[in-house]
Amino acid sequence: MSERASSNLKPKRSLPYLLTAPATLLFVTMVLVPLLLTALLALNSYDDSVGIKSTYDLHNYLAIFGDDYYLRIFWRTFWIAGLTTLICIVVGAPEAYVLSRMGRKWRAFFLIVILAPLLVSVVVRAFGWSMLLSADGLINHALQALGMAPVKMLYTSGAIVVALVHVMLPFMVIPVWTALQRLDPTVEHAALSLNASQATVLRRILLPQVAPGVLSGSLIVFGLSASAFAIPGLLGGRRLKMVATTVYDEFLGSLNWPLGASIAIVLLVANLIIMMTYNRILERRYSKTLG
Template identity: 35%
Template sequence: MSVAVAESVIPVPRPALGRVGTATLLLLPIALVNAVGFLLPVLNLLRMSFNEALSGGGIRETFTLANWVGLAGDSFYLELILNSVVVSLTITALTLVLSYPIALYLHRSSGRWRTFLTVLVISPLLTSAVVRTYGWIALLADQGPITSAIAALGFAPPRLMFNTTGVVIGLVEILMPYMILSLLAGFGRLDPRVEEAAMTLGARPVKTFWRVVLPLTLPGIALGCLLCFVLAVSSFITPKLLGGGRVFLLATEIYDQAIVTLNWPLASTLSILVLVIFGAALAVYARILRAID
């Protein structure tokens, strides 16, 4: 009786769909876009990696393991994969080392200064990577300001371009904003009071960093490294331009196979391989996150 009265007095809006139904409805648009724009092309890539390449860019629809077997038996491609992973890991590590102090400083600053610094960190993202890469070409060129400066100091001028060094320098700079933002996003657990507590308990600044600050910022580090590694593996404009065709990485090779050689089945196979590498990176990331928790 009283329940009936309460219900008539306070009308409770009842969702037309259940809780699950509402969630499905809200997720549907993005799910559709992903299905059509991502999943289908990837499945198409997978199918194409089992097709046969004909000379002149033709594709014969069939089922052959030739592309995969060919990859596994070709030391050039094995080295390419290894090289890609090593270079990307190097880039990720350098980006982390250079970005971490900046992110930590940003995390601790406040007010207008912080806003200003954040804008400064994000601003490179407003310029395309192509433009920034050309900027690096101008800086790193054989007669450019940096080599000239090193030569003027009496050292043998190093080659900073058209080799792996150039690619690393360029990509590290391009990826730094992503790393800094990821680090900042993961610094939530870092409470200045906790650092103070460590110091009052007798930890010197260096000890405080290793025992308290670093462990508490691991989530940010893991996120930033995952993002930068994925971006490094998949970037091809910067390696192409700064590598000058002499640095062979997975992404540039896919580009060459797809656009220059017109061997789409091989390009597809390599692309699927890149996806596998991403999958592995994600698995490592998930493991690290679990370990931190």
């Protein structure tokens, strides 16, 4: 009986692996293999007269960390991504709270309004912002009509941040709104009936519930903002480069594929370190709040 029972258990134990095999194979083929090939390409050398050499070293990484030009680009990328994430938290979290307190009909309408920008291409939205923020754009025409001098807005860091917030805001609203759906409104009403102040309800009831949504939304917004290409390329111009536009220039401009691959790998690793550190810090504070 024991041998027969063990033989019946073997197919059951292998069933999860068989079911996840197609997804695992797709993940390895589409994600891990390209990353491995990019990491190997980053170790190659490059010569203008010969092209990519078959030698492997860390010359490209040393060139990145030893050049202030690339360090400034990384710094610009991360502070723009961080500022975009902060603005999305400040705007998106209250917006999600208001959305969760709406009636069903109004909630469906405003949810469509929030998600509508995702239906339009990022390139189209970037062109729209470039038309609004240009010297001859609608905003400067409005300022001149009010008797004010036109303001240079296009090809500035502010233009990139504004456009990124417009693109990334739904990625903050939806996770926070989803987290708020798990909150029972009667708990908030019970706290208010026990003479708890609005500040206490916000700190002891709402914030612990919203924290997971803010965490997941901020991680998504930061990662997408740091790796954004279309908006920095169209609204930042050639002067305000970010990491993604620099990788593009290295691959298609100077044809230095190993250096472009090295910059992409550094961006990936830096993103992972920042996001994992941020996740760990917020998880500790969240667990202390619940405790």
